[in-house]
Amino acid sequence: MIVYQVLPTPVGQLSLVERDGVLVAAGFVDPSTLIGRLGVDGVVEGEAQAARAVQDYLDGKLDALDQIPVEQPGTPRRQKLLAAMRDIPAGSPVTYGELAEMAGMPRSAARAAGGACAGNLIAPIVPCHRVLPVTGGYGGYLYGANVKEWLLRHEGYRTVV
DSSP: OEEEEEEEETTEEEEEEEETTEEEEEESSOHHHHHHHHTOOOEEEOOOTTHHHHHHHHTTOTTGGGGSOBOOOOOHHHHHHHHHHHTSOTTOOEEHHHHHHHTTSOGGGHHHHHHHHHTOSBTTTSOGGGEEOTTSSOOOOTTOHHHHHHHHHHTTOOOOO
């Protein structure tokens, strides 16, 4: 069964989509947008198991998102990058090149790291917002730079690289 739930956050509604208790999509958009990306039918509104952890995160328990089970499609290379993203501690962003290295790739694979961030279906639980450009600033974020900035500041990050 696929269930979705929408939670209020300080930067807008966060939609969660789960299949059998595993988070398969999340984002600061209407749930229909996420469901459309997944290409699935038979989705019902209900209580997502991840909702409690998300609320704990919003309340300041920054590691609460770490234990949420997630699943998203991707090549083995993409899976390594997505797994490495989950290892980035809150408040300690890395560059795209550093993310590539964390995934066992050369720093020059920064473009692949950027592609994994852009294709991430489970933000902010798979925390692509913790990846910043080496040139400084916040870089892009599907849900807007203001959301990325809020997430980073919520996690204790105060300086733009």
